[in-house]
Amino acid sequence: MRTYLLSFALCFIFISATGQNTSKDLDAVKAACMDYINTFYNADTTLAYKSIHKSLRKTGFYFAEEENKYSKQLEMPFDKLIALAKRWNADGSRANDSSPKEVSVFEVSDKTAVAKVSAVWGIDYISLMKIDGKWLIVNVLWQSPPKFSVTESK
Structure with missing residues (x-):
């Protein structure tokens, strides 16, 4: 009986600790994405150095109203x-x-995460990685405000 109770207590502690870590990871991913937005909104590059990896790959498309088409x-x-x-x-x-x-x-795993940012310039799909306990943005795919968006129904 004592072994059973000890096993139950250890499982409970492990599950509680895991839940706290996942909540902290989710908050940290959101914070990194908010730093990304505020880097531009506030012209504050210290936020970029804090939350964006130096190997960043950002790619996307700008819609030129005067030409009525997207950029290369x-x-x-x-x-x-x-x-x-x-x-x-x-x-x-x-x-x-x-x-x-x-x-x-969208999802936070132990080493990777994916999020979407909507800002005045449009939308960005962001990939993050966890390095030394810190969430950093490594890839961004963006476009000007979309003409339409379709999502899969569940």
């Missing part, structure tokens, strides 16, 4: 992200307190 595939490594963030909203004309800041986390 645009690439942005980490150094170009930093340069853009410094100037993109430096005067506060592109984003403000009422600009959208939405983070939807």
Whole structure:
């Protein structure tokens, strides 16, 4: 009986600890994605250095209204992200307190996570990896505000 109770207690402790870690991981993934948005909204590159891996691969498409078409595939490594963030909203004309800041986390595993960010510039699908206990953005696929979006029904 004592062995049974000890086993039950250890299982309960393990499950509780795992639940706390997953909740912390989910919060950390959301925080990294919010840092990504605020890097641009606040022209604050310290947030990029905190939450984006130096090997970042960011690629996507901008819709040019005057031409009524999407750009060719645009690439942005980490150094170009930093340069853009410094100037993109430096005067506060592109984003403000009422600009959208939405983070939807699709999945968090022990080493990888996937999320979607919706911001004034459009949508970004973000891949993150956990390195030395810290969640870092490593891949971003983005586009200007979509003309349509379809999701799978469950």
